[in-house]
Amino acid sequence: MRAFGSLDGGGAEPYLSAMAIREILTAPDPRLREKSRPVETVDDGVRALMDDMLETMYKAPGIGLAAIQVGVPLRIVVMDLAGEGEDKKPMFFVNPTVSDQSEESSLYEEGCLSVPEFFEEVERPSRCRVSFLDYHGRPQVLEAEGLLATCIQHEMDHLEGVLFIDRLSRLKRERILKRIKKEQRLAAE
Ligand code: GNR
Ligand code: NI
DSSP: OOSSOOSSHHHHHHHHHHOOOOOOOOTTOGGGGSOOBOOSOOOHHHHHHHHHHHHHHHHTTOSEEEGGGGTOOBSEEEEOOOOTTSOOOOEEEEEEEEEOOOSSEEEEEEEETTEEEEEEEEEEESEEEEEEEOTTSOEEEEEEEHHHHHHHHHHHHHHTTOOGGGGSOHHHHHHHHHHHHHHHHHHHO
């Protein structure tokens, strides 16, 4: 879905066909460990990347995606927390920063498209404030709680090269990585 486009039907075609589902990197790909750098200008190139990220996330399916998960080390996150059957509610975060994290924390069972098929409880601050640029490059501030707070903090970790498994015990993390590597060996045969 394009968030903007030509109004005449014929003219919209090339735009739609230009959208791309990108490959999602999976652990232990070293690119997932890179620290992403800030976006300088929210221009059409950045918006095209965000559109691709959104499509890639919907197809997966997932509720969030950081640019580094498609191999682009820029501080960009897309999210959509709408449930199945609900109207889509795409959110775009460029150069997000998190502040005022609550003392109170919550446990949430997290998954990650870059750590497919594993779900584990992670403890994070229950609430936080997120400052970012939106799809149009305009500054925004959001008070987040619940799943939104969990998801944005999970995505902020990606921008620093951190995966949710890094927040588990070493035993759990290594067990998951071992299973993923085994899965990848089998898939390569
Ligand atoms: O699709 C996703 N679900 C999810 C569930 C709980 C906490 C975080 C997430 S994000 C994840 C998609 C993803 O990997 N984003 O980086
Ligand atoms: Ni993730």
